[in-house]
Amino acid sequence: MQKFLRASIIEVHPEVGIGYPADSISRTLLETMALMATSATDVMIHAQDLGIAFEDNAPVLQQLNLEVQTNEFVALLGSSGCGKSTLLRMIAGLATPTEGTLTVQYPEDESAQQSEQGFVFQDPTLLPWRTVEDNIRLPLELRGASREDQREAVQRSLELIGLAATDGTKYPRMLSGGMRMRVSLARALVMQPRLLLLDEPFAALDDIMRQQLNEDLLQIWQQHPCTALFVTHNVAEAVFLSQRVMVMSHHPGTIVETIEIPFSYPRSPELRSDPEFARMVGEVATCLRNTVS
C-alpha cells in the first residue's frame, strides 16, 4: 500500500520532494491527504508534525508545522541553534525527516532552463578556481545546458545582480565580501528557480552592505517572482523583507508563532524610518525574546 502510494505520488508530481518518515500507514495516508491539500490550494511547502533527529541525539526539530504559499516571501526567524538551517536543508532535500511529513510541490509550467530551487548559503561557497562567470554558470553546466544557453543566462544573472560585465572575469579572491555574496545570489538565480532558499546570506556583512543587499534582493524578487524562504536571526531584516515572519523556538526547534507583516511591495529604504516598522520590529522582537526565556 505504501509503495503504491509512493509510486503514484511520484508519477503525478515529478518535482515533489518528499520526506519519508519511518514506515507507518497512517503517515502515508497523512501524506496523501497533504498532497491533495496542496494541489487544491496554492500551497507550495507543507510540513506537518515534522521532526528530525541525528543519530541518537535529542531531536533538532520536533512537531513542526508550516505552510508556505507559492510566490510568498517568508522569513524564518530564530536565535542561534534553533534548527532553522536544518529546516531549510530539509526543504532543499539535503536532509531527511525522521518524523512527520514534508511536501514541496512545484508548479508544472517549467521551461527546460528552470530549476526547482536555488540555494544561497551563509558562506558564498564560490569555487575559488573559477571566475565569477564560471561560478554563476555552474548549475547550468551540471545539467548539461548548451554553451550558448549558459552564456545568455550568465549575462542575465550578472545584470540582475548589478555586476558589471568586466566583473565576470575576476576570481573570487579579488572580490569583497559583498561582491562575493552577489555572485552567490546570481548563481542561485541563474536558472530562474521556483523556490529560493536563503540561509542567513548577509550575516557576515556590515550593516550598510546588508541593507543594500536586502533592497536589491527585494527588487530582484519583484522582477522575477518566486517563493522565497529567508532564514535570519536579524529581526529588522526579517521584517523588512518578508510578508510573514515565522518565529522559531529552541531545543527542540518548532515554529511557535507566525506574524503577518502588513507592508505592501515595493518596499523602499524609507520604510525603515516608519514608526509602524519600528512597532512591528518591536512586536516580533518580543516574540523572539519569549522563545528564549
Added chain:
Amino acid sequence: MKHWFQQIGPIMIPPVIFFAVVLLAWHLVVDINEIESFLVPLPGEVWQVVQEKSVELSRATWNTALAAVSGFMLSVVIGTFTAFVFSQSILVRRSLYPYAIFLQTVPIVAIAPLVINWFGNGFQSIVVVTVVISLFPVITSVTVGLTSVDRGLRDLFEMNRASRWQTLLKLRMPHAVPYLVTGARTSSGLAVVGAIVGEFFAGYASDHYGLGYLVLQSSGQLRTDLLFATIISSALLGVMMFALVTWVGYQLLARWTYAQEQA
C-alpha cells in the same frame, strides 16, 4: 614599480653574504687546525676539483637527474591515480592506506636489493627505487585534497544533482591541485635521494653513471674534495627540482590563490 635589483636584492643578498662568511670560516678552521684532507677539504680544493672534474660531475648530475625526474613523474601519476581510488571508496582507503604507510617506513636499503632482484640492474631499477621513495607524499596529500572539500561546496553540487563523476571532475580535482603541488614539492627532493641511493644498488655501466657512483668512487679514494663536490651537485639538483615544481605550481595556482584582493 621598483627596479628589479631593488626587489631581488633584499632577498638574495643576505644568503650570499652568509655563504661568504661560512666559506671564510671553513677555510680558516681547516687551515689553522691543519685538518687532514681525508677528513675535510679546503674550499679551494673543492673548487679545484669542480673545475678539474667538471665533465664527469655534469654528466653524473645529468644521469641522476634523468632518473630522478622519471621517477618523480611516475610518482606523481601513480600517486594521483591511487589517491583517486582512495577518495572514491572508504573501504579501499581503509584497506590499503596502512600499506602505503608501510611502504614509506620500510628502509630503502632493505627494499632496494629486492627491487634489483626483480627488475635487474640498470636504469629501470633506479627509477623503481626513486618511485618507492617519492610516492607516498603524493598519495597522502592528494587524498587529503580530494576528500577534504567544504561541506558547503559539496552541498552545492548535491543540490544541483551533480553525478559522482561531475563532482570528482569539477569539484574534487580542482580542489586537490594545491595539495598536489605541496606533495610534489616534497616528493621532488626525495626523488633525488632515491635516484642516488638507487644507484648504490642498481648500478652503473662504465659510461653511464650518476652521482651515486661518484659518491662511492670518491669515498673509496678517501677524496673528500670530490665527495664534497658530489654532495654539492646533488644538493643543487634537489634545489633545482624543487624550484621547478614550485614554479609549475605557481603557474597553476597563481590566479586564484595569490591574487590580491581589489574591490
Added chain:
Amino acid sequence: MVPLKYLLSILLLTVGLVGCGSAPEPSPSSRELTKVTLALNWFPEAEHGGYYAALVNGYFKEEGLDVEIQPGGPGVPIIQNVATKRVMFGVANADQVLVGRNEQADVVALLAPLQMSPRCIMVHKGSGIRRLEDLKDMTLAAGSGKAYLEYLKTQVTLENVKLVPYAGSSALFLKDENFAQQGYVFSEPFVARREGADPHVLMVSEIGFNPYTSLLVTHGDTISAQEELVAKVVRASRRGWQDYLANPRTVNAYIHEVNPEMDMESLRFGVEAIQPLCLPENMPPNELGVMSLERWQALSNQLKEIDWLDAQLDPATAFESRFIEAVPGS
C-alpha cells in the same frame, strides 16, 4: 767470617738488584695489561686468523697486552679510524694505506701476513673464460671505489662487460651463467661451489696488481711515541700467524664463535687457501710478513698510473719494517 747482618743486607740488596734488572719494562705493575684496540676490516674470517691466534694462544697476554679485536664489516673506515686514533691498530690493504697517505692520513703498515693478494674475479667454468684479458660479454659485479677495479679497467678491454655493484651475496652469480663477481680466493668460490656452482677463479694478481693484504697498520705517531708497544704487537701477531698456519683448529673455533655466520668448514678451507698467499713459493715461515720497498714502489706506480696517487707521494713512508727484522725466527 762476615757478620750475619752484613750478609743478610748484601743478600737482600742482590735480590733487589736482580729483581730490578730482570723487570721487563718500567710498567705500573707487572700484573696490569696495556689495553690495545685492533680493528678488523671485515667480518672475522680466515684472513684475520693470525691475529686471533695471537689472542687465543695468549701471545698478546705474554707481551703484557690486553688486545681487543674489533670485528669489522662492509664500509668500515679503517684508515680513517686509525688516522684519527679512534683505534690504535687496524687491518687494511696496501692500496688503502697509500691512498690514505695521499690524503694526509698518517697510517703506516707494520706487517704483511698475506704476501699475495687474494683478490679474484669469479666466473662460471662454463663461460670458457680462462684469463682476465678474455673477460667479455657478461655482467661483472664489482664494488665501486676499489683500486683494483680501476687498474683492471686500464689493463684489460672488458669488451661488452656490464659493470654492476657488488651486493655482497652470490645469489645473482648462481642464477646467471654470464655473471662474474669479485671475491677473495678463499671465500666466494668456496661458497659458490657449496651451492652447486662450478666457478673458475681469475686472480687479479696475474695482471700484476698485487698489494699486500691484511696488513697490520697503525698511526705514525704511535710508532714514534710507543715504540715498545708497537714492537710487542708486531711480535705477538707474527707468532700468531705462524701458529695459525700450522694449527688453525682452535683458533677457527674461536673465530666461528665470534662470527657464527662463518662455519668451520669455510674456515678450514680458508686457511688452506691462505697458505700459499702467506708463504708463497716456499717462503720460510720466519720470513712471514716481511715487506719490500720494490713491492710498495710497484704498487705506488700503478696507483699513480690510474691517477689515484699524487706523483710526489713517496711509498717508503707508508711502511715500517724494522719491527719485523728485529724478531728472530720461530
